[in-house]
Amino acid sequence: xxxxLGLLPRRACAALLSQLLRRAACNHAVGYHSQIVEAVLTSQxxxxxxxxxxxxxxxxxxxxxxxxxxxxxxxxxxxxSCFKRHGGKGLDTPAFELKEMLTEKYNExxxxxxxxxDQGGELLSLxxxxxxxxxxxxxxxxxxxxxxxxxGKVWRRxxxxxxxxxxxxxxxxxxxxxxxxxxxxxxxxxxxxxxEILSGLQLGDFLIKVNDRRIIxxxxxxxxxxxxxxxxxxxxxxxxDKISWKDVRHEMVAEKGLAPEVADRIGDYVQHxxxxxxxxxxxxxxxxxxxxxxLEGLGSLxxxxxxxTLFAIMEKISFDLSLVRGLDYYTGVIYEAVxxxxxxxxxxxxxxxxxxxxxxxxxxxxxxxxxxGHRVPCVGLSIGxxxxxxxxxxxxxxxxxxxxxxxxxxxxxxxxxxxxxxRLKLIAELWDAGIKxxxxxxxxxxxxxxxLSQS
Numbered sequence: 001x002x003x004x005l006g007l008l009p010r011r012a013c014a015a016l017l018s019q020l021l022r023r024a025a026c027n028h029a030v031g032y033h034s035q036i037v038e039a040v041l042t043s044q045x046x047x048x049x050x051x052x053x054x055x056x057x058x059x060x061x062x063x064x065x066x067x068x069x070x071x072x073x074x075x076x077x078x079x080x081s082c083f084k085r086h087g088g089k090g091l092d093t094p095a096f097e098l099k100e101m102l103t104e105k106y107n108e109x110x111x112x113x114x115x116x117x118d119q120g121g122e123l124l125s126l127x128x129x130x131x132x133x134x135x136x137x138x139x140x141x142x143x144x145x146x147x148x149x150x151x152g153k154v155w156r157r158x159x160x161x162x163x164x165x166x167x168x169x170x171x172x173x174x175x176x177x178x179x180x181x182x183x184x185x186x187x188x189x190x191x192x193x194x195x196e197i198l199s200g201l202q203l204g205d206f207l208i209k210v211n212d213r214r215i216i217x218x219x220x221x222x223x224x225x226x227x228x229x230x231x232x233x234x235x236x237x238x239x240x241d242k243i244s245w246k247d248v249r250h251e252m253v254a255e256k257g258l259a260p261e262v263a264d265r266i267g268d269y270v271q272h273x274x275x276x277x278x279x280x281x282x283x284x285x286x287x288x289x290x291x292x293x294x295l296e297g298l299g300s301l302x303x304x305x306x307x308x309t310l311f312a313i314m315e316k317i318s319f320d321l322s323l324v325r326g327l328d329y330y331t332g333v334i335y336e337a338v339x340x341x342x343x344x345x346x347x348x349x350x351x352x353x354x355x356x357x358x359x360x361x362x363x364x365x366x367x368x369x370x371x372x373g374h375r376v377p378c379v380g381l382s383i384g385x386x387x388x389x390x391x392x393x394x395x396x397x398x399x400x401x402x403x404x405x406x407x408x409x410x411x412x413x414x415x416x417x418x419x420x421x422x423r424l425k426l427i428a429e430l431w432d433a434g435i436k437x438x439x440x441x442x443x444x445x446x447x448x449x450x451x452l453s454q455s
Contacts, residue, residue, distance in 0.1 A: 058168075058169075059160060059168065060160035060167050060168025060169065061167060061168060061169045062167065066405040067403040067405055068389075068393065069405075070403050070404070070405055071389065071392060071393060071396065071403060072385075072389055075201065075385065075388060075389060075392065076151060076173070076385065078197070078200055078201060079151075079173050079197055079383055079385070080149065080151065080173075082193060082196050082197050082200070083149035083173075083175050083193070084149075085196075086147070086175070086189060086193055087147045088147050088148060088149035088175055089146070089147060089148050089149070090148070090149060090150070091134070091137070091148045091149070091150045092150060092152065093127070093130070093133040093134070093136075093137060093150070093152070094127075094133070095126060095127060095152070095153065096116060096124045096125060096126050096127065097124065097125060097127055097132075097133055097136065098122060098123065098124060098125075099113075099115060099123040099124055099125040100123070101132070101136055101369070102125050102127070102128060102132060103125075105132050105328065105329055105365070105368070111157075112128065112156045112157045112158050113125045113126065113128050113155075113156075113157065114126040114155045114156075114157055126154075126155040127152075127154050127155070128154060128155070128156060129154050129172060129174075129327075129382070130150050130152060130154065130172050130174040130382070131174065131176070131327075131329070131362065131365070131380060131382075132329070132365070134148065134150065134174070134176055134178075134378075134380075135329075135362070135365040135366045135368075135369055135376075135378065136369050138178055138366050138369075138376055138378075139366050139367075139369035139370040139374075139376075140369070143178070143376070144178075144179055144180075144376055145178060145179030145180070145376075146176075146177075146178045146179065147175075147176075147177050147178075148175070148176055148178070149173070149174065149175045149176075150172075150173075150174050151171060151172070151173045151174075151385075152171065152172065153169060153170065153171055153172075154169075154170065154171075154172050155168060155169050156168055156170075166354075166386070166387075167386055170385075170386040171385045171386060172382050172383075172385070173382065173383040173385050174380055174381065174382045174383075175190065175193055175380060175381050176378055176379070176380030176381075177189065177190065177378065177379055177380065178366070178376050178377070178378045179376065179377065179378075180377055181377075183300065183303060184300060184303045184304045184307055184333075185307065186379045187300075187304055187332075187333045187361060187379050188304055188307035188308055188311060189311075190335075190359055190379055190380060190381045191208060191210070191304075191308060191311075191313065191317070191335060191381075192308075192311045192313055193381060194208060194335070194337050194357045194359075194381055194383075195208070195311075195313045195316055197357070197383060198337060198356065198357065201388060201392070203339055203356070203388065203391055203392075204339055204340065205339070205340040206316065206337055206338065206339050206340060206356070207316060207317075207318050207337070207338055207340055208313075208316050208317050208318070208335055208336070208337045208357075209273070209318050209319075209320040209323045209335060209336045209337075209338065210301065210304070210317055210318065210319050210320065210323070210333065210334070210335045211301075211319065211320055211321060211322075211323040211324070211333075211334055211335075212297030212298070212300055212301055212332055212333050212334065213297070213324075213325075213330050213331055213332060213334060213360070214293040214294065214296050214297030214300075214331075214332060215282075215288075215293075215294050215297035215298060215301075215321065216234065216237075216297075216321075216324055217230060217293050217294075218288055218291040218292075218293040218294025218295075218297065219266060219269045219270075219288065219294065219321070220233060220234075220266070221291055221293070221294075222265075222287040222288060222290070222291055222294070223262050223265035223266050223269070224259070224261075224262045224265065225258065225262055225266070229256065229257075229258065231328055232256055233252055233256065233258060233266075234324050236248050236251045236252050236256065237266075237270065237322065237324045238324045238325065239251075240270065240322050240324075241336075241338075241354060241355070242354075245267055245270070245271075249263045249264075249267060252266075269321050270321050270322040271321075271322070272320075272321045273318050273319060273320040273321065273322070274318065274319060275305075275314070275317070275318070275319065276302070276305045276314075276319075278319045278321075279298055279301050279302050279305065279319055280302075282294075282298055282321075283295075283298050283302075297332070300332065300333060301319060301333070304333065305317070305319075323335075323336055325358065325360055329362045329364070329365045330360040330361065330362055331361055331362055331363045331364055332360065332361035332362075332363060332379075333360055333361045333379070334358075334359070334360030334361070335358065335359060335360060335381075336355045336357070336358040337355060337356055337357035337358065338354070338355050338356065339356060339391075354384075354387065355384060355387075356383070356384045356387050356388055356391075357381060357382065357383050357384055358381070358382055358384070359379070359380050359381030359382055360379065360380075361377070361378070361379040362378050362379070362380075363375060363377040363378065365378065366378065406436075406438065407436050408436050408437060408438045409435055409436045409437065410430055410435055410436070410437045411437070411438070412426055412427050412430070412437060
């Protein structure tokens with residue numbers, strides 16, 4: 001018979017376990033008895049096991065306090081207000097999609113997706129960005145034209161860098177224009193939106209780098225990069241904002257098998273950046289001028305510069321041949337906004353947060369989802385809200401600026417404590433009138449009584 005253990009002290013349980021196991025060793029049913037005794041004693045000892053002395057959240061995530069939420073909501077309000085000013089319509093899509101809908105859309109970045117366990121026969125993944133789900137939405141609903149904005153969380157399984165505002169779970173704020181329009185008009189508007197948002201947030205001086213994926217492919221072709229290596233070499237070049245050209249070149253040659261002389265020819269091009277004069281100079285380049293894709297891309301940038309001049313933002317634009325944007329679905333103009341410096345504050349260290357906005361044209365993505373392969377040209381942008389919030393938060397810490405976490409407009413209090421029903425009735429009337437009031441204000445009552453006693 002198994003003894004009635006009850007809840008034994010920890011030492012008694014351990015001694016009993018040792019004794020029972022020794023007895024079981026003399027029995028042919030040692031395995032059976034040992035398993036039963038161990039299971040029972042484990043359940044008895046469980047309440048006595050020491051719990052961790054700290055609580056943590058998953059790596060690359062964060063909680064937001066009420067003060068932080070106030071700041072974030074103000075930033076989001078400004079961003080969404082700009083999106084609406086440009087005719088954007090709100091949209092929301094599921095936090096997870098069918099895995100087959102997401103894979104092969106991100107090239108080398110697909111390994112950073114979070115996969116979910118099979119539930120009900122469907123293989124799922126958390127969304128990596130908001131662009132691919134938007135393309136899926138257009139194809140599924142057979143939409144040919146739409147201006148949409150979306151704010152939502154995305155997830156990426158990469159090494160987080162909290163000091164740079166880089167997380168595994170973070171918000172994206174996207175604006176996209178889908179449909180057939182005059183060339184470069186939607187692209188110019190997207191760049192204008194980035195300009196308006198960054199100027200309105202007053203983060204400091206910024207620059208918007210612009211390039212075209214057709215120019216990049218043209219450079220690869222004339223430099224001798226095998227077509228099969230275009231995308232993988234592009235992924236290496238996308239690291240130029242994080243590591244030096246020397247390190248990128250080493251990765252191309254040593255890890256991806258590119259000939260050293262080919263890498264050197266690429267290096268000659270990616271060092272170029274400037275204004276409209278750079279486009280004119282590249283149009284005269286003896287090698288690029290012979291490549292059809294490069295000529296198309298350069299022609300688009302030349303037309304784009306005319307519209308950006310009319311939009312009065314050309315002074316913030318730099319045509320940069322080192323910009324590639326690693327995502328595989330881009331097909332035309334690409335851009336990325338970077339802060340040249342953070343606002344100078346006493347005692348504040350410079351913050352290196354990388355790009356704060358980015359985007360580009362992706363004319364073939366919808367066709368991948370559409371069963372009939374119908375194209376819907378698209379161009380869009382994404383605001384790096386987490387990095388912007390990081391900068392604003394650091395600035396507020398340095399300045400010591402106070403943040404009000406409630407929007408209460410009125411306090412209702414009486415010096416006596418016998419007017420609770422009258423107070424609640426008045427509070428209800430204030431709420432009915434749309435006036436913000438908070439009920440619990442005992443400290444205010446105490447202050448009123450104190451002042452009355454002193455008068």
